[in-house]
Every structure is written in structure tokens, then in C-alpha cells.
Amino acid sequence: MEILVKIGQFLLSLSILVVLHELGHFTFAKIFKTRVEKFYMFFNPGFSLFKFKKGETEYGIGWIPLGGYVKISGMIDESMDKEQMKLPPKPYEFRSKPAWQRLFIMIGGVLVNFVLAFLIYTSVLYTWGEQYLPAENVKYGVVCDSLAQSIGLQNGDKIVALDHQKIKKYKEIVPNIILNNPKTIQVVRNNEEKTIEVPTSFVPELLAHSSKGFSMSSTISLRYPLDKLSVGRLQKDFPAKKAGFKVGDKIALVDSLSFQYYDEFQSYLLKHRSQKVTVVLNRNGQEVKTNLELTEEGKMGFNVQESEKIFEFKTIKYGFLESIPAGIGKGIHSLDSYLKQFKLIFSSKTKAYKSIGGFITIGNIFPGVWDWHVFWNLTAFLSIILAIMNILPIPALDGGHVLFLLYEMITGRKPGDKFMEYAQVAGMIILFGLLIFANANDIIKLFSK
Known part of the structure; x- marks a missing residue:
């Protein structure tokens, strides 16, 4: 069921973005009286799932969810309609329009994507406000895996600054480490502030660690006190369910041992994988004793849930006028963050290209339950990602057409139709190569998990 919810959110989000992106091209084409022959969501080689014609334009839904397109008369695009280009130019064709009008038609989709992002962020902040966990409220510190421990971090450390710059939001810690590559991390350990030196190899190793899965690495995660957690959803055919665990139970003892933190409890289970353990549960104030055999992965088979409030989150509410600059600011921050991520791909040191993902990676960023706040x-x-990717100067993308148009506007010379055809083919080969590479990475991740 979770997979279906993820797929549903992904397809709905993609559909909204594709339709509005293509609407940007369509709108500018109409403004400049340029004929649009087709307006499609998704690609339709061979046949369409649905189509109808209104006026001079055919509207439809294709069967390959890789994007969408508008076919504009007199333009060399992915349709590769060479026959039309052999005929004399008509006044309503793209090629007959001044270069500046063609430029606006080509950047229309990207402009819509940027404006859409700002509008969504503004609406989200106005509707839900902004909730975050201040770094100073992470009162139990963090849990560090072997990679984080290798640079000197320890379980229970409270991360307060990077390169002596105070961290405001807990969720910014790992992204800041990856994107800004700090030289030091300041932590509070046993009520004393310590500085941890960050080796140059840490970020590449962190990215490599993350690329093995479909989410940000749990190298650094929140530390939870075990007594404030209880048994949540029980997994079918796992030891906990067979042993009689019930939702709401609390772990009191395991083999007569008590644990202060959940990570200590997990570590004990990992050391005793495939072994029998005796568990004492606290069920509504009464002790319940049971035995079970751990799985080969050292698991009992249940999710945990908070039995009482653990962390104090901060919520900022915005009025209508306040939400506008805040939404634009959040959009600019997201744009800056993605550009930094994009830059990492071309770094030979980080090898971030191994983390590039395809449809599985994108779909997996959506939660397994429908949450409109997260969705928007x-x-x-x-x-923002779609806008940046489309403006890249690759033939077959909007950015490729923009590059040739700028060349024409600066030099006064228009690239020949034959050159544009070859450029379009080359661009499509590049795009298909990137598509195959990204989705091959996803497949590799699936089998390496």
C-alpha cells in the first residue's frame, strides 16, 4: 500500500509540473500568434491514451510518463518533423517569428516552474506555517554510525555549529556538511564544547553511503530515550507479533538489562542476532515477560512510536502578506541548495554522480502516507529541479534552444535547419543516456541494499 501511495503522489506531482511547464510554452506561443499543433502530457509514440482536438491544437495524454511536450509549427523539436521544415515558412510558424519572441516561447516553461515554486512555497507557509526542530532542542544529542564515529563524533554529541557558525535547524546539519564542506564541527559533549576536525574524505564517503539507499544517509540521526517510546505497528510473521507484543507496550528489560536510549537497545539486539532473548514489557503499568528469537538481522519486528512528547518543535505562522516574501525566500534557498547539489555531480572528489537516481529515487522521496503538506x-x-534541468544548454532541452537563440541574437546569424536537426538528435542521445544511467543507478541500489 505504501508503494501505491508513493507512486500516486509522484504521478500527480509530475502531472501538475509537466502540464504547467508546457502551458508556459503554449501561453507565450499564443501571445505571439504562433500555431501550436499538439499539447501533450507524457509522450505518445504510436498511440495516445486520450486525445481531442480544439481549434488548431490537439490535446492529449501519452502513455510514457517521461515528461510532456507542445509541438509548435515551424520548429525543430523532438517530433523531428522534417517535411514541414522543407516548406516555405508561414507567418504563424515559430521560425517566422523574431528571435526575441522565440526566446520567450522557449523559456516560458522554465519561468512557469520558478513562479510555480514560489507560489507553492508561499501558499504552504500561509496554510501550515513552518515547523522545525531547533538544533538547541536536540537535548539527547545524536546517534552516529561507524562513518561519523570515524571522524571523532560520538553518540550523545549535541552538534551546535559548523566552522563555528551556529546551526539553527537540526535538519540543516547533514545537508550543510555535504553542500558547504565545513572543516570543523562544534559539539557539546558532557557539558563541554569540543571541536571535531572534518577530513576531506568525509563528504565523499557520506555521499557514497547515501547512494546505497534511496534516502539521505542516517550517518547522523536523532537520539531517542527508550522510556519515551512504545511498540507501534507490528510486522506480520515477525518474532514480536508471535511472542504476543501489543501496540503501546514499552520495553522494560531485555535479558535482565535496561537501556537508557533506543540506539543502545538496537546495538544489543544486533550483537545477539538469531539468538533467543527474554523481554520484559511494561503493559499498562503491569510487567509481561516473554521469550523470542531474533531474526538474522537482529530485529524483533515492530516500529516504534512516541508515547509522550520528546522534542519541542518551533512553529512560525505567517499572515498573507508575510507569506509572500517568506515563500520567495524559501524558493531562493531551495534553488541555491539544488545548484550546490548539482555542482557536486561534476566534482571528481565527491563522486556524487553515483548518487544520481531515476524514477525510483524521485518517487521514494514522497512519504508512504498521503500528506498534503509534504506533497506540496x-x-x-x-x-525548481525541473526548471534547472530544462535550462541546461543541451540540445533537445529548452536550454539548448535558448543557447542557439542567444547566438542568433548576438551574431545576427541563424543556425541552419540541418545543424539544428543534428543538434536535436545529439541532444536526445545525451538525454536518453542520462536517463538510462540514472535508472541503472536505481537498479544497482535495489540489488545492493
Whole structure:
């Protein structure tokens, strides 16, 4: 069921972004009286799932969810309609329009994506406000895996600054480490502040660690006190359910041992994988003793849930006028963040290209339950990603057409139709190569998990 919810959110988000992106091209084409022959959501080689014609334009839905397109008369695009280009130019064709009008038609989709992201962020902040966990409220510190421990971090450390710059939000810690590559991390350990030196190899190793899965690495995560957690959803055919665990139970003892933190409890289970353990549960104030055999992965088979409030989050509410600059600011921050991520791909040191993902990676960023707040935040971010990817100067993308138009406007010379055809083919080969590479990475991740 979770997979279906993720797929549903992904397809809805993609559909909204594709339709509005193509609407940007369509709108500018209409403004400049340029004929649009087709307006499609998704691609339709061979046949369409649905189509109808209104006026001079055919509207439809294709069967390959890789994007969408508008077919504009007199333009060399992915349709590769060479026959039309052999005929004399008509006044309503793209090629007959002044270069500046063609430029606006080509950047129309990207402009819509940027504006859409700002509008969504503004609406989200106005509707839900902004909630975050201040770094100073992470009162139990963090849990560090072997990679984080290798640079000197320890379980229970409270991360307060990077390169002596105070961290405001807990969720910014790992992204800041990856994107800004700090030289030091300041932590509070046993009520004393310590400085941890960050080796140059840490970020590449962190990215490599993350690329093995479909989410940000749990190298640094929140530390939870075990007594404030209880048994949540029980997994079918796992030891906990068979042993009689019930939702709401609390772990009191395991093999007569008590644990202060959940990570200590997990570590004990990992050391005793495939072994029998005796568990004492606290069920509504009464002790319940049971025995079970751990799985080969050292698991009992249940999710945990908070039995009482653990962390104090901060919520900022915005009025209508306040939400506008705040939404634009959040959009600019997301744009800056993604550009930094994009820059990492071309760094030979980080090898971030191994983390590039395809449809599985993108779909997996959506939660397994439908949450409109999360959905719209992710849709806004994907809108920024779509804008940046489309403006790249690669033939077959909007940015490739923009590059040739700028060349024409500067030099006064228009690239020949034959050159544009070859450029379009080359661009499509590049795009298909990137598509195959990204989705191959996803497949590799699936089998390496």
C-alpha cells in the first residue's frame, strides 16, 4: 500500500509540473500568434491514451510518463518533423517569428516552474506555517554510525555549529556538511564544547553511503530515550507479533538489562542476532515477560512510536502578506541548495554522480502516507529541479534552444535547419543516456541494499 501511495503522489506531482511547464510554452506561443499543433502530457509514440482536438491544437495524454511536450509549427523539436521544415515558412510558424519572441516561447516553461515554486512555497507557509526542530532542542544529542564515529563524533554529541557558525535547524546539519564542506564541527559533549576536525574524505564517503539507499544517509540521526517510546505497528510473521507484543507496550528489560536510549537497545539486539532473548514489557503499568528469537538481522519486528512528547518543535505562522516574501525566500534557498547539489555531480572528489537516481529515487522521496503538506513542499522543490534541468544548454532541452537563440541574437546569424536537426538528435542521445544511467543507478541500489 505504501508503494501505491508513493507512486500516486509522484504521478500527480509530475502531472501538475509537466502540464504547467508546457502551458508556459503554449501561453507565450499564443501571445505571439504562433500555431501550436499538439499539447501533450507524457509522450505518445504510436498511440495516445486520450486525445481531442480544439481549434488548431490537439490535446492529449501519452502513455510514457517521461515528461510532456507542445509541438509548435515551424520548429525543430523532438517530433523531428522534417517535411514541414522543407516548406516555405508561414507567418504563424515559430521560425517566422523574431528571435526575441522565440526566446520567450522557449523559456516560458522554465519561468512557469520558478513562479510555480514560489507560489507553492508561499501558499504552504500561509496554510501550515513552518515547523522545525531547533538544533538547541536536540537535548539527547545524536546517534552516529561507524562513518561519523570515524571522524571523532560520538553518540550523545549535541552538534551546535559548523566552522563555528551556529546551526539553527537540526535538519540543516547533514545537508550543510555535504553542500558547504565545513572543516570543523562544534559539539557539546558532557557539558563541554569540543571541536571535531572534518577530513576531506568525509563528504565523499557520506555521499557514497547515501547512494546505497534511496534516502539521505542516517550517518547522523536523532537520539531517542527508550522510556519515551512504545511498540507501534507490528510486522506480520515477525518474532514480536508471535511472542504476543501489543501496540503501546514499552520495553522494560531485555535479558535482565535496561537501556537508557533506543540506539543502545538496537546495538544489543544486533550483537545477539538469531539468538533467543527474554523481554520484559511494561503493559499498562503491569510487567509481561516473554521469550523470542531474533531474526538474522537482529530485529524483533515492530516500529516504534512516541508515547509522550520528546522534542519541542518551533512553529512560525505567517499572515498573507508575510507569506509572500517568506515563500520567495524559501524558493531562493531551495534553488541555491539544488545548484550546490548539482555542482557536486561534476566534482571528481565527491563522486556524487553515483548518487544520481531515476524514477525510483524521485518517487521514494514522497512519504508512504498521503500528506498534503509534504506533497506540496516536494512538488515545489521538484518544480525548481525541473526548471534547472530544462535550462541546461543541451540540445533537445529548452536550454539548448535558448543557447542557439542567444547566438542568433548576438551574431545576427541563424543556425541552419540541418545543424539544428543534428543538434536535436545529439541532444536526445545525451538525454536518453542520462536517463538510462540514472535508472541503472536505481537498479544497482535495489540489488545492493
